[in-house]
Amino acid sequence: MSANSNRRWERLLVWLRDEHGMKTGEEDLRVACRYRPGAGNGLYALDRCTPSTTLFTVPASALLNIRTLERRYPPRRPPLSATQLVSLHLFLHRPEGESECKDPAFGPYISVLPRQFDAHPLTWRIRRTEGELLSRLPPSVSRVVDVVTQRFQIDWDTVFDYMQDNPHILSTSSRSDLDAAVHTTKDQALTEDFLWAWLNVNTRCVYQRLKPKGSDADNLTMCPVFDFANHSPNPPHLLPLPSNAEIWGTGSKRGEPYGLRTPDGTGFPKDQELFIQYGVHANKTLFAEYGFVNAMAEGDVRAGRIDGEVDVQDVVERMLQDRGVAGQWIKSALEQEGYWGYWTLHSAPKPGHPSFRLISALRLYHSIPRTNTAIPRNPDEILASWRDTLMGKKDSISPENEAAWRATLADMCREVAARASRNLENLKAVKSNNTEGWRGFTYDCLRTLWREELEVAEAVLESIRDGEEFW
Numbered sequence: 001m002s003a004n005s006n007r008r009w010e011r012l013l014v015w016l017r018d019e020h021g022m023k024t025g026e027e028d029l030r031v032a033c034r035y036r037p038g039a040g041n042g043l044y045a046l047d048r049c050t051p052s053t054t055l056f057t058v059p060a061s062a063l064l065n066i067r068t069l070e071r072r073y074p075p076r077r078p079p080l081s082a083t084q085l086v087s088l089h090l091f092l093h094r095p096e097g098e099s100e101c102k103d104p105a106f107g108p109y110i111s112v113l114p115r116q117f118d119a120h121p122l123t124w125r126i127r128r129t130e131g132e133l134l135s136r137l138p139p140s141v142s143r144v145v146d147v148v149t150q151r152f153q154i155d156w157d158t159v160f161d162y163m164q165d166n167p168h169i170l171s172t173s174s175r176s177d178l179d180a181a182v183h184t185t186k187d188q189a190l191t192e193d194f195l196w197a198w199l200n201v202n203t204r205c206v207y208q209r210l211k212p213k214g215s216d217a218d219n220l221t222m223c224p225v226f227d228f229a230n231h232s233p234n235p236p237h238l239l240p241l242p243s244n245a246e247i248w249g250t251g252s253k254r255g256e257p258y259g260l261r262t263p264d265g266t267g268f269p270k271d272q273e274l275f276i277q278y279g280v281h282a283n284k285t286l287f288a289e290y291g292f293v294n295a296m297a298e299g300d301v302r303a304g305r306i307d308g309e310v311d312v313q314d315v316v317e318r319m320l321q322d323r324g325v326a327g328q329w330i331k332s333a334l335e336q337e338g339y340w341g342y343w344t345l346h347s348a349p350k351p352g353h354p355s356f357r358l359i360s361a362l363r364l365y366h367s368i369p370r371t372n373t374a375i376p377r378n379p380d381e382i383l384a385s386w387r388d389t390l391m392g393k394k395d396s397i398s399p400e401n402e403a404a405w406r407a408t409l410a411d412m413c414r415e416v417a418a419r420a421s422r423n424l425e426n427l428k429a430v431k432s433n434n435t436e437g438w439r440g441f442t443y444d445c446l447r448t449l450w451r452e453e454l455e456v457a458e459a460v461l462e463s464i465r466d467g468e469e470f471w
């Protein structure tokens with residue numbers, strides 16, 4: 001870590017101890033924050049950690065969430081979401097340049113947060129830069145970046161309107177550069193300040209049961225120390241401390257402390273990096289939400305040692321478009337039955353296979369002769385037969401239909417594999433002149449994303465050639 005980061009980490013610990021009563025002695029705080037190129041800061045074991053051991057506990061008052069922030073801001077109907085509220089607070093207290101955050105409430109915590117997100121695809125979208133990197137993303141990854149961009153825009157619009165309705169909250173800002181202009185002009189500089197705040201929330205918040213309903217979107221928190229934990233797809237993972245609100249299935253009006261422990265039966269040696277799992281996400285989601293991907297050794301996806309996933313939405317949509325009115329009819333039938341989208345290919349568990357949703361979409365696609373571009377004359381009959389396969393009443397629509405969709409699936413795999421090979425070849429050309437700093441890391445991520453597409457498509461193609469049955 002740089003001298004600055006070291007100093008900030010020390011200040012954070014003093015703040016947690018003195019202002020919030022956190023125990024930070026060596027028996028109570030068993031991790032330290034250290035820097036690793038590519039992944040940034042991470043959590044490391046200060047000493048040998050035994051199984052089922054609490055590594056640290058952060059008091060509820062030091063967390064950034066609806067419980068610690070809602071009383072600081074005027075109410076709104078409907079209330080700001082947790083993401084909007086925490087982002088607003090970070091926005092109002094963004095540190096200027098390399099200086100420390102001046103927020104009297106959470107300053108030492110906000111000071112340790114990343115200062116920029118140049119390597120995040122949402123930043124490229126909002127700044128309208130890095131067009132080349134964006135153009136090299138697989139279509140399915142671009143689509144998730146679209147979704148993340150829409151979420152950001154909605155939150156920024158909402159928070160901006162809220163600041164216009166409540167201009168006095170600007171006077172609570174610890175920044176010297178926020179003036180009355182905020183409530184009249186939504187310029188690029190302000191948008192980027194909010195982007196910084198929002199990306200900190202989006203990449204660092206964790207689930208915490210605060211509301212009675214477990215699935216409430218406001219059940220999230222930013223937790224100092226905890227949020228230095230990097231992700232690994234492979235166990236063993238650290239686990240959050242048990243929560244009373246979770247055990248009793250209730251919310252928590254005051255919030256609860258939060259922390260991490262080692263899993264039962266697994267210890268860690270001194271100095272080992274300790275990971276958590278940010279959900280079971282496909283690489284496209286990890287890249288679009290967090291700006292990195294799970295590393296995959298060459299051949300591991302093809303061999304089914306890793307579950308590679310390819311989303312073929314763009315390919316299916318184009319095939320439907322090419323079928324004119326018949327394609328539109330198929331689309332609306334898929335939508336009505338809840339089978340629109342999430343069409344994926346997988347390399348594991350072996351053999352490589354299409355998802356049931358994709359098989360179902362292809363079955364319907366071939367229920368009307370391919371040369372037919374008009375609405376079918378017998379739609380009810382076609383739909384009844386197709387629904388029987390959805391509900392498991394029948395294994396297939398007909399042997400002809402099975403052969404037809406398998407042939408189309410093979411064509412799709414060949415198309416995906418050829419596109420991936422082309423992109424990997426093009427990426428070889430940029431390697432030498434464009435790999436400085438974070439870009440080198442990002443290009444490696446792009447290579448992994450395309451290699452995953454190639455290896456998954458090849459694995460499924462092999463299964464089709466081997467005559468594997470798919471379910």
Ligand SMILES: C[S@@+](CC[C@H](N)C(=O)[O-])C[C@H]1O[C@@H](n2cnc3c(N)ncnc32)[C@H](O)[C@@H]1O
Pocket residue numbers: 038039040041042114203204227228229230231232289290291292293
């Ligand atoms: C919750 S933060 C973890 C701490 C972060 N590394 C830091 O420097 O503050 C999440 C971010 O860490 C990075 N990250 C987490 N796990 C990673 C991994 N396995 N490989 C590369 N980057 C990772 C990504 O930038 C992600 O958006």
